[in-house]
Amino acid sequence: MATVTTSIHDSFNAFRADLDDYNDRRERLIKASRDITNLSKKTIFLLHRIAQGDVGETVSEAELSKKAAQQGYEKLREIQEHYAKLRPELEGDKFWRYQRQVSPGLQEYIEALSFAHYLDHGSLITYEEVQRTLMDPHGVEYFPLPVSDYLLGLSDLTGELMRFAISSIARRGGRKKANQVCAFVRGCKADFERMTPYIRELSKKQAVTAQSLEKIEDAAYAIVVRSSEYDLPPDMLDDIVAQSVSNYNTYGHETRQAGGHRRRGGESDDEDD
Amino acid sequence: MDTSELDRLNALLDRDVELREKVKDQVNEFDKKTRTMSGLLNKIHSTPPESIPALLESVRPTLSSCQSVTAAIAELVPENQYWRWKDMWSNSMRTAVFAAALMEYLSNRRLLSLAQASETLGMKAEWSDRMTLPVEDYLHSLISLVNELSRLAVNSVTLGNFEEPIKISMFVKELFAGFSMLNLKNDTLRRRFDSLKYDIKKIEEVVYDVSLRKLAEVPQSTPST
Numbered sequence: 001m002a003t004v005t006t007s008i009h010d011s012f013n014a015f016r017a018d019l020d021d022y023n024d025r026r027e028r029l030i031k032a033s034r035d036i037t038n039l040s041k042k043t044i045f046l047l048h049r050i051a052q053g054d055v056g057e058t059v060s061e062a063e064l065s066k067k068a069a070q071q072g073y074e075k076l077r078e079i080q081e082h083y084a085k086l087r088p089e090l091e092g093d094k095f096w097r098y099q100r101q102v103s104p105g106l107q108e109y110i111e112a113l114s115f116a117h118y119l120d121h122g123s124l125i126t127y128e129e130v131q132r133t134l135m136d137p138h139g140v141e142y143f144p145l146p147v148s149d150y151l152l153g154l155s156d157l158t159g160e161l162m163r164f165a166i167s168s169i170a171r172r173g174g175r176k177k178a179n180q181v182c183a184f185v186r187g188c189k190a191d192f193e194r195m196t197p198y199i200r201e202l203s204k205k206q207a208v209t210a211q212s213l214e215k216i217e218d219a220a221y222a223i224v225v226r227s228s229e230y231d232l233p234p235d236m237l238d239d240i241v242a243q244s245v246s247n248y249n250t251y252g253h254e255t256r257q258a259g260g261h262r263r264r265g266g267e268s269d270d271e272d273d
Numbered sequence: 274m275d276t277s278e279l280d281r282l283n284a285l286l287d288r289d290v291e292l293r294e295k296v297k298d299q300v301n302e303f304d305k306k307t308r309t310m311s312g313l314l315n316k317i318h319s320t321p322p323e324s325i326p327a328l329l330e331s332v333r334p335t336l337s338s339c340q341s342v343t344a345a346i347a348e349l350v351p352e353n354q355y356w357r358w359k360d361m362w363s364n365s366m367r368t369a370v371f372a373a374a375l376m377e378y379l380s381n382r383r384l385l386s387l388a389q390a391s392e393t394l395g396m397k398a399e400w401s402d403r404m405t406l407p408v409e410d411y412l413h414s415l416i417s418l419v420n421e422l423s424r425l426a427v428n429s430v431t432l433g434n435f436e437e438p439i440k441i442s443m444f445v446k447e448l449f450a451g452f453s454m455l456n457l458k459n460d461t462l463r464r465r466f467d468s469l470k471y472d473i474k475k476i477e478e479v480v481y482d483v484s485l486r487k488l489a490e491v492p493q494s495t496p497s498t
Contacts, residue, residue, distance in 0.1 A: 007384075007386070008384055008447050008448065008450075008451045009450075009451065009454075011386060011387065011451070012451035012452070012454045012455065013454065015387075015408050015412065015451075015455060016454055016455050016456060018408045019408065019409070019455055019456065019457070020456055023456070023458055092353050092402060093353045093354070093355050093356060093401070093402040095353065096353065096354050096355065096356040096357040097355075097356035099356070099357070124274050126274075126278050127278070127281070127282060127285075144353075147282055147285050147286055147289075150282075151282070187274075188274075191274045191279060194279065194283065195282065195283070195286060198286040198289070198290065199286075
C-alpha cells in the first residue's frame with residue numbers, strides 16, 4: 001500500500017510540474033501577444049499620421065505613403081524581434097498548443113504590416129511575404145503562419161483603409177485616393193468571400209468589411225454628386241476646399257459643421273461583386 | 274489578390290478540410306470502440322465480484338483495438354500539429370483511458386499510470402508531436418474513474434459486496450490527495466475536480482452505512498488527513 005501511495009504522490013508531482021509549465025508559458029504568451037497588439041496599434045496610428053501629413057509643393061501623395069510605410073516597417077521590426085525571442089516558446093509542437101494565445105497579437109501584427117504594405121505598394125501583402133517577415137536570417141520560420149490568422153489580419157485591414165479613405169477625402173488628391181481604396185476594399189471583400197466557408201470567424205469579419213466598404217462607397221457617392229454641380233477640374237476643386245479650410249481656421253469656429261461630408265449621402269447600393 | 278495567390282490559399286485550406294475529414298473518420302471509429310467499452314463496463318454495476326474478471330476479459334480486445342486508431346491518426350496528422358487537431362478526438366481519448374483505468378483498478382486495485390495508459394493505447398514516443406496522451410486528458414479520465422467508482426460503491430452494496438466501498442474509499446482518497454497537489458486554473462478540469470468532493474461524500478456515506486451495521490470491517494489504520 002505504501003508504495004502505491006508514493007507512486008501516486010510522485011506522479012502527481014510530475015503532473016503539477018507539467019501543468020505549471022503549461023500555465024506559465026500560456027501566461028507569458030498572452031502577455032507577449034498583448035504587447036504585440038499594442039505595438040501594432042501604435043504602428044497603425046503612426047501610418048495614418050504620416051500618410052495623412054500635409055502634401056506640399058515638394059512632397060507628393062505617393063512619397064508620403066512611401067515615407068509612412070518605411071517608418072511603419074521600422075516600427076514593425078520591434079514586433080519581429082519579439083517573435084524572434086518567443087521562438088523557443090513556440091518551437092516544435094508548441095506553436096499549435098498555444099496558437100489561441102498567439103493568434104490575437106499575430107492578427108494585429110498582420111493588420112499593421114499589410115497596411116504598411118498597402119501604402120508602399122498599393123496591393124495586398126501575400127501569405128508568403130508575411131511569413132518571410134517571421135523568419136530568422138537563415139530563412140527558418142519562427143513558426144508556421146496559419147492561413148486563418150493571415151486572412152483574419154487582412155480582414156481587419158479593410159477597417160483601417162476605410163478610416164484612411166474617409167479622412168483623406170478632405171485633402172488634396174484625397175478623392176482619387178478614396179476611389180482607389182474603395183476599389184481595393186471591394187476586391188478584398190470579394191476575395192475573402194471565397195474563403196469564408198473554411199474559417200468561421202472570417203464570415204463575421206466579412207460583415208464588418210461590408211460596413212466599411214459601404215461607408216467608403218457613400219463617401220465616394222457624395223463626392224460625385226456634389227462635384228457634379230461644379231464643372232471644374234479636380235485640382236481646382238481641391239483648391240477651393242483647401243481655401244475654405246484655411247478661411248475656417250482664420251475666422252474662428254462659429255460656423256462649425258462637424259464632418260458634414262461624412263454623413264451618409266443617401267441610398268447606397270450593396271455592391272457584391 | 275491575384276489568382277495564383279488565391280489558388281494557393283484555397284489549396285492550403287482545402288488540404289486542411291480534407292485532412293479534417295480523414296481524421297473525422299478515424300474519430301468515428303474511435304467513438305464506436307469507446308461506446309462499446311462503456312456499454313460493456315456498465316455491467317460492472319450488476320456483476321458479482323467473481324464474474325468481474327470474465328467481464329473485463331471481454332472488453333480487452335476492444336481496448337487493444339484502439340491502438341489501430343491512434344496509429345492511423347498519428348499517420349494522418351502533419352508534423353508538429355498534434356495540438357491543432359487533438360480537440361477532435363480528446364473526448365474519445367478520455368473515454369478510452371477511463372475504460373483502461375477502470376479495468377486496471379478492478380483487476381489489480383491499482384492506479385493506471387500515465388505511461389501505462391499511453392502504452393495501452395499504443396502511443397509511440399516518436400509520434401509525440403502528432404499523437405500522444407497529454408496529462409490533462411489523462412487527469413480527466415481519472416476524474417471520470419472516480420465518478421464511476423462512487424456509483425460502483427453504491428451498487429456493489431446492493432449486490433451484497435460490502436468490502437468494495439471500503440476499498441474504493443481508500444483508493445479514491447489517495448487519488449483526491451494527488452489532485453489536491455495540482456495548481457489547477459479555472460478550466461473544466463478544475464470544475465470537475467471540484468465536483469469530486471460529492472463523489473467522495475457519497476462513497477463515505479456508503480462506508481458509514483456499511484460499517485455502522487457491521488456489514489464489513491473497516492480497517493482502523495485509515496490514514497488521517
